[in-house]
Amino acid sequence: MLGFQLVQEGRIRLSITPEMKQSIHLLTLSGQELARYLQEAAEENPVLELEEPSALRARLSRRLNVGKFSSHDPLLQVQGDEPTLEHLLISQLRLQNLLPSLENTAVYLAGCVNEDGYLTMDLTEVMSARGVSMPEAVAAMDILQSLDPAGVGARNLRECLLLQIKRDPLANEYAKHMVEEGLEELVRFHPGRAGTRLGISSQQAQAAYDYIARLDPKPCRSMGCTERPHYIVPDAVVQIRNDEVSLRLNSAGVPRVSLNEACCRWIREIDADEIWSGRAAEARAIIRSVRMRRRTLMRVLAAIMSEQEAFLREGPAGLKPLNLAVIAEAIGMHESTVSRTVNGKFVQTPHGVFELKAFFASGLETTNGEMASAPAVKLRLKELIRSERAERPYSDSQLTALLANEGIVISRRTVAKYREELQILPSLERKRWA
Known part of the structure; x- marks a missing residue:
């Protein structure tokens, strides 16, 4: 006989709120992508207000002196298309x-x-x-x-x-x-x-x-370029001042977000409906997500630079092996959060602009028990090939032996792989007979 009964049971269920989903999305964006996202959000939500960076305003005012030209037209500053x-x-x-x-x-x-x-x-x-x-x-x-x-x-x-x-x-x-x-x-x-x-x-x-x-197999590749140049704006700047590492996030191009006070006052005075209250709550969530993104990016960047301090002082040769688990454990976050944070982000260092992913390198064990990063081994491999005699270049087996003498244990196949990644020809094609 069929019957009905009420049963109470406990279940653990993982759910993600819209605000958490938004925070995760903003964390994966680069500085330029974040600026575009905020511009689109401000166009849809009048409660959200954007303010262009003061440094950018100062550069524009000094360069153009817009105050003296009331009829200034920014379209006149647009560069024309390059001829094809x-x-x-x-x-x-x-x-x-x-x-x-x-x-x-x-x-x-x-x-x-x-x-x-x-x-x-x-x-x-x-x-x-x-x-x-x-x-x-x-x-x-x-x-x-x-x-x-x-x-x-x-x-x-x-x-x-x-x-x-x-x-x-x-x-x-x-x-x-x-x-x-x-x-x-x-x-x-x-x-x-x-x-x-x-x-x-x-x-x-x-x-x-x-x-x-020395002839050019593609004689017109530099003429009539139809693609616009791609500029990388670093998301952070790392410097060494007074023998100490200094970190700061690059705010150039990323507008500041705040609430429109006049709009918020109007919402409070008229006791607005759910639509306007929802707009205000959405704007506050975006501001919180942007602040959380800054804090997370700063923590991850500080942990990476703390592990790669030798790189800041010696350059790519000082790069040490590193993985996401080390940084996640250092800052008390999950590896997926660290992965989202470094995705698509660039940092300006004393040795140039690098993608944050470049600091996570695989390692090779040396004879003294230490680990050497793959980029450092590639750099040493390039130096060995650069110092070879043109009439007697090193073979991959000889390069393997030379690296082994320096304590770097590596197979000949790995040497050939690194050489191909560096776009260096084999020894027979590097040889000069006269």
Whole structure:
């Protein structure tokens, strides 16, 4: 027989409030992202008031002296768009006295050049698109390839190098022949074998190879850049003053948040409804979350710099192994909180601007029982390769032995991995024969 009864039981349930969720979200934001978030929040909530940093206002007033110019228009200070590569090429074509049909075809080809300077359209497709003959398409391509910089309009790497060699009055006399023989021979270059194949000495082959290596495989990569430059604004600044470490958060660009007193007074006087009371509570929650973010970031940063004080005094060579658990235990927080705090944050140090994640490095055990960080080992590896003899470069096995003599126990495979991460060629390709 079925029946009903009331049963009371206790359960532990983990829940997260909207304010906690907001605090976690703000903790993961960088300074620039936080500024955008606060701007959007202030546009939606009139109770929240933003004040631009005083340092920024001072710089603007000194630089522009806005008080003397009541009709100052900030739009006049906006920088115009940079000309694209296509516009730069077309401007050169306009200066040449070309037949209209030939000029139009050359202008069409200029629009088919990618950001590296290579022609991405086959001439047969140009014939079909423009309704011209093959000789006319070739003539337009030759005009395009005669423009600056040398190598523009090439259809492949081999043609790009040959165009640069042809335009260079000081080109190596054997470089053209070497490129025409095949680029695959330059990957595993050996001056003795190359000289025998070309009928020249190994010294001449080495000189031609060195000249080819100085040519630009992407001649237009610095022209007509369509991407805006990306600037990193550090979230904190670390300095050493009077032999002591000084920490401060960078407030430049991040507005100060506060409550709009007039709006709050109006809400209290009229005994506003739940909507306006909710807006006020939401603004107070944002202010508390911003303050908590500052405190957490400052605590995590202080703990990191305390562990990496040798880095502040010696540079990257003094970087020691570190993980999230050490910092979490030092400040009494969970590892996930530390991970959110360092995510996307940058710090300005006496040795440059670094991402906070860069201070959490894996370690390698040394013969004296201590630990050496992976970045420090990479730096030492780079120094060893820089000091090697060009005619007898160190192999990966020799580099492993040299590091072992310094107390750093590391396998040859790890040395090869670090060398590839540093974008350093193998010993055979680093060797110079003449």
